[in-house]
Amino acid sequence: MKKSITLVLLAALIAGPALAHEASNTExxxxxxxxxxxxxxxxxxxxxxxxxxxxxxxxxxxxxNAIQAIANSGMGAxxxxxxxxxxxxxxxxxxxxxxxxxxxxxxxxxxFNTEANEMAKVAxxxxxxxxxxxxxxxxxxxxxxxxxxxxxx
Amino acid sequence: MKKSITLVLLAALIAGPALAHEASNTExxxxxxxxxxxxxxxxxxxxxxxxxxxxxxxxxxxxxNAIQAIANSGMGAxxxxxxxxxxxxxxxxxxxxxxxxxxxxxxxxxxFNTEANEMAKVAxxxxxxxxxxxxxxxxxxxxxxxxxxxxxx
Numbered sequence: 001m002k003k004s005i006t007l008v009l010l011a012a013l014i015a016g017p018a019l020a021h022e023a024s025n026t027e028x029x030x031x032x033x034x035x036x037x038x039x040x041x042x043x044x045x046x047x048x049x050x051x052x053x054x055x056x057x058x059x060x061x062x063x064x065n066a067i068q069a070i071a072n073s074g075m076g077a078x079x080x081x082x083x084x085x086x087x088x089x090x091x092x093x094x095x096x097x098x099x100x101x102x103x104x105x106x107x108x109x110x111x112f113n114t115e116a117n118e119m120a121k122v123a124x125x126x127x128x129x130x131x132x133x134x135x136x137x138x139x140x141x142x143x144x145x146x147x148x149x150x151x152x153x
Numbered sequence: 154m155k156k157s158i159t160l161v162l163l164a165a166l167i168a169g170p171a172l173a174h175e176a177s178n179t180e181x182x183x184x185x186x187x188x189x190x191x192x193x194x195x196x197x198x199x200x201x202x203x204x205x206x207x208x209x210x211x212x213x214x215x216x217x218n219a220i221q222a223i224a225n226s227g228m229g230a231x232x233x234x235x236x237x238x239x240x241x242x243x244x245x246x247x248x249x250x251x252x253x254x255x256x257x258x259x260x261x262x263x264x265f266n267t268e269a270n271e272m273a274k275v276a277x278x279x280x281x282x283x284x285x286x287x288x289x290x291x292x293x294x295x296x297x298x299x300x301x302x303x304x305x306x
Contacts, residue, residue: 032195038188039223042181042231062226069222070192073215078195089242 030088033078036070038089043067044139047123051132057123060131064123067138071116076109093151101148108145115141183241186231189223196220197292200276204285210276213284217276220291224269229262246304254301261298268294 043063050060084096098105115138122134196216203213237249251258268291275287 028195031191035188035191035195038184039192042185042188043226059227066222066226069219073196073219074212 026083026086027088029078029080029083030086030092032088033075034088034090034092036073036075036078040067040070044135044142047119047131047135051128051135055128057126060123060126061120064120068116068120071113093153095149095151098149104148108141108148111144112138112141179236179239180241182231182233182236183239183245185241186228187241187243187245189226189228189231193220193223197288197295200272200284200288204281204288208281208284210279213276213279214273217273221269221273224266246306248302248304251302257301261294261301264297265291265294 043066046063047060050056050063079094079098081099083092084094084099086092115134119131119134119138122130196219199216200213203209203216232247232251234252236245237247237252239245268287272284272287272291275283
């Protein structure tokens, strides 16, 4: 009896911190990716406000650069196995398919990166009408991934 | 009596949506800024892991570029009056001084931007030892603001 309790305690000592670390790591990864998307959403909104209202070239450039750098930061690293479920800032809405359908994930990710890079280029040129067109394309590339890999709930 | 109830209802009809909008706007602004900082924290951690372990030049460049673009995105716009209190992803820990001591805010923000821009330059050059030194400077510039304007609770 005493021995088995010792074993349980030992197991807890070994597994405990590891499990705690794993849980907190999952939470962090989900939190980081939710943060990246939320920050991009803010900047999408700013560009939208600019093309629909008073156009401020510098603000659009800053917003487009932030989206571009986040898009190219390598957020794929935040989708580690085991992060298909869990809570970051809120419950993740990622679909399990994102972790299995690598071909489609690769396609939507590449499209998104291409459109984000183009957005930064178009913003730098400063033509409001062209920015509006490119914002539409970039938005479509966001939607392309959401429709396939993000739950609506 | 009937008239005063009508007036109250009318006032609620007018003020209600406006107040609801204001609350949700405050929540969004706080959420966006928390997202920006969290995403930068992820990238600070990645650079740290690189200088302490196996150094991957491309990963460090991506991380540094994300920090730089977020730092230069104009996050000051997310500190509107009325966002000194409230919940975004979580309760804001901003101190009221951030909204009044504009001179110090300007100084810490400029230092942070300078160090973030330098971090991107140093990362592009790819010298791990120099990146480690610059990461320290950048971290200090984060701390410089936190100590003055972020509650510890």
